[in-house]
Amino acid sequence: MRKADVVVVWKLDRLSRSLKDLLLTLEKIEEAGAGFQSLTESIDTTTPAGRMMMQIVGSFAEFERAMLRERTRHGLEAARKDGRVGGRRPKLTQQQQKEIVALITSGQKTGADAARLFRVHPSTVVRLLAKHRQGPG
Structure with a gap:
């Protein structure tokens, strides 16, 4: 200036x-x-x-x-x-989350395979598994 x-x-x-x-x-x-x-x-x-x-x-x-x-x-x-929550909707339904955890913990799929199967980023699966390991809460 x-x-x-x-x-x-x-x-x-x-x-x-x-x-x-x-x-x-x-x-x-x-x-x-x-x-x-x-x-x-x-x-x-x-x-x-x-x-x-x-x-x-x-x-x-x-x-x-x-x-x-x-x-x-x-x-x-x-x-x-009123019970509304901000932000975008979850990528996976509760049922899909349970399926992914079951597939990986049973050894049927790897995290990368599950991510491809459900068309999500692998980091989404990693976060889901970490949340599952922590338990309810």
């Missing part, structure tokens, strides 16, 4: 996640002699009013992110109370 350059962003929240970080970034831009412009918030930091507006908009952007984080957390808690 050189003197008289202008850093342009589409939206302020794309530049920074917190007001503190935003202000540090803007300070570095200012120290380099460059300006800052946000296309959607109409902010120009080359004027005192523009700098003040930047701080106000930055505060609102941080507040909006905090509210989103809180709503997401509450939504996940409500989903857990």
Whole structure:
């Protein structure tokens, strides 16, 4: 960044996640002699009013992110109370897991063979066997 350059962003929240970080970034831009412009918030930091507006908009952007984080957390808690679990579905059903453990512990198949048979990565079989060895829990 050189003197008289202008850093342009589409939206302020794309530049920074917190007001503190935003202000540090803007300070570095200012120290380099460059300006800052946000296309959607109409902010120009080359004027005192523009700098003040930047701080106000930055505060609102941080507040909006905090509210989103809180709503997401509450939504996940409500989903857990309803018995829903996040994440993707298991690669193997409980029955398939039992079959793999039985095939390997009986010596009928190796871990690699079982992985190929059930079309999963060998590390999935390794994790399954480790979990089986630990017992319930």
